[in-house]
Amino acid sequence: MDAVLETDHPAASKAGVVDCDIHPAFSKPGELAAFLPERWKAHVRDFGMPTPNVYVGALAYPRLAHGMRRDSYPPAGGPPASDLSFMQEQLLNPLNIEFGILQPLSTGHGTLNLELGAALCQATNDWQIDKWLSKDARLRGSIVVPQEDAAASVREIERRAPDRRFVQISVTPRSLEPLGRKRYWPIYEAAQHHELPISMHSAAYGARANTGAGWTSFYIEEHFAFSHAAQTNLASMIFEGVFEAFPNLKVILVEGGFAWFAPLIWRMEREWERMQAEVPHLKRRPTDYVRDCVYLTTQPVEEPPVNRHLSDILRWVGTERLLFSTDYPHWDFDHPDHAFKVPLTPQERRAILRDNAVKLFRLA
């Protein structure tokens, strides 16, 4: 296992790195039960946790190698990213991670029984504190909320906001309705009030087909389509007027890559020019809202065959809105030293790897 550790590797960035996408895992099934009230423990035991996913406890598109870095299994046993000491040894220490932001998956966002979803979110947030945030001062948490129940979501945000170790609110982009619709606005009001960005992490299942023409057959199709949910919700939030109503709200699109971003903005601008009379509540151009309110994490960084083309993409997206992420421990992990195979100024590199996140999350 030593062969894969990076102890000999030069530190990625002397100034430190903020990793905006780390997936903490349970050591064993049922680990969350300790954080659930008896009523819900019994419910889950007897009725399970219904989600709009074809299988119980398995993904519709089985991942290659379980979707994990092959070297990420802790020597002491358990699944990848379930053991803090190995996460420190493999990720936090060698990559000089100054802050690592946890993005718990399978949290209750997408649970169809909304009361159960709320209990699971609350338990997940308690679990983050207990297993991770209280054990390593570099780690930061995401307030996961049962987004389809806005009132319950606001209650969870109010409960966690005083704990500054939670730095963002996590919703799934595979929402029942596009996330700009008014039923979600109480969440944004609370987010703006507490200066907590909304993080939207790519998600593997939802209630609707993963393309407008039905379900894909293969993971290789599904994976790119993750970015489509982010695109849908960004357009929805802009055209519904979310950023008009909550001008200080920040939204982070996590784990969808970013080469699609500029073409989407150009498209929104062009269509808005033709159809702005349909959305008279917008007082500014789509680009203006994007400039002030939207961030993206970098992983999986696109890899054009000509490296120089990535520079074009970075110029269009703007290095000021990119937040570095590894997606540890998933198979398509990005390393801070190798992810950007293009010339960046020291300031740009530092902005992407650290400073943008420090400022956005008020980490310093």
Next chain:
Amino acid sequence: MLGVEQGSGQTVIAGLRAIDCDVHPRLPMEADLSPYLDSYWREMFDYRGINRLELMSYPVSTLPYRRPGYEKAAEDAASLGKALLDPLDLSAAILNVISGAHAAYDPYLATVLCEATNRWIAAEWLDVDPRLRGSLLVPFQNPEAAVREIEKYADDRRFVQVLTIVMGDHPLGQRIYWPIYEAMARNGFVLGIHPGSSYRHAPTQCGFPSFRVEEMVGQSQVFASQVASLVAEGVFGKFPDLKVVLIESGVSWLPGLMWRMSKDWKGARIEVPWVQEPPAQVVARHVRLTVQPFDSPLEAREVEWIIEHLGSEDMLLFSTDFPHRHRGELNDWPVMLPARLAPKIACDNVLATYPRLEVRR
């Protein structure tokens, strides 16, 4: 060579002998289709009120589809010639009917709508103006009948492609459609994929958006998913001569898909072992795009970057999307496209894409 330049230095289309790959005749009504129906269906159309089948997802009666000053310009072949083909000096124009024929839930109704619409296109448009070409409508809801329709028109080379909407019943790579592609490939038809939905599925992963502008913005996602489907399912390995034209897709989203699919393929190719080369290469060989609309950055220099990112200058095909509303004057070469590529985009790429298309130069 580049067309006549006006005082402003703007390249104009007249003079290029351009081929327009996306022109919309008006929607056929019951009275137009009735002569091509048998007595049962003629009665059914009347009895069930089957008349104007305008797609909710491609609502041509609404503002974005009305180019000011051209409201009646696609009523018939003569007015289309006068409004578009004559002034732009087009050598050919491909007619795309986007109607309920693509979306009908009843597979037999879909079949007769396609058959009748094709006959209407041939009789009322192609027979009238020899510069016009047709996109064949076939019922993807009924693949057996679709194959029969393709065979029926194999010798009428005025029909140059088979047209489908981007959001139908299933992703287009799936095997249910392979008999259609087999018949198309054998007869040199191109697959044209055009915006529109049968609404059997929500247009986004999060359901239906509130506004038309959002739905328009979202269409490019589904084009991406269709390219991914065609590649991942192995359609291009099975039908190596098949070309696909993405019509009104917006274009500039494609490099991002090509890069991501090629990256994922390195890790996930074992899932689709029949895909034996990087998806970006497959896409560059088989996929073509019409240029109106083009989601582009503002600076011309940066538009050249997009063409570099595509990795090929052979992929773009000229189109006006007439009579729908877009930026710029009808006769101006689209400002976002490099004038140096005008001869390729306007003619050469088009002729290289459509094996059945022949024009007098």
